[in-house]
Amino acid sequence: SQQGEEDPQALSIQEGENATMNCSYKTSINNLQWYRQNSGRGLVHLILIRSNEREKHSGRLRVTLDTSKKSSSLLITASRAADTASYFCATDDTGTASKLTFGTGTRLQVTL
């Protein structure tokens, strides 16, 4: 498996439900970032969590990081149809954002 691998590959939920996506990685990191990509569009930065942090919140997003297990999770609460997108984790082992390693992504579908 590759650095930054998301699980599940695809997730379908109904509006209002919570969505949880997981990311595993292999090497030591300085920080881990989550991005959203709408179909055929660019990436939107969601949240950055440093290696010495365990949890971070931003609006309806909650990110956890477990460096002992080399894993992170992204929780989207009270999902909306507009949250439909692909979500990628990206690890930064340089601490400079100069070389991010992306996973293959989780495709989230939120239905009405």
Next chain:
Amino acid sequence: NAGVMQNPRHLVRRRGQEARLRCSPMKGHSHVYWYRQLPEEGLKFMVYLQKENIIDESGMPKERFSAEFPKEGPSILRIQQVVRGDSAAYFCASSPLPGPDTEAFFGQGTRLTVV
């Protein structure tokens, strides 16, 4: 403050032609990164440039691919003699001076189709 601007958004080239992809970083950003995304995959790092310098090109294919970021003007990713396998979305990102919490801002990408 405009974001990272990439053009063209879509590019179609026949096998053997050259493809030139342009990226204008955000105002005040002097660091540019290029990534490639194959269908149904995540982004893969290609190259990191500062003005007039290539800092890290460890992700660039050894042949046919080159990148530059001149003192004036946009960064250019150039693919010579394109093949079908070059069909992908190419994303550019930029950042200010790199640091531990630096966020890279991504453009909308250029979708290259080789026919």
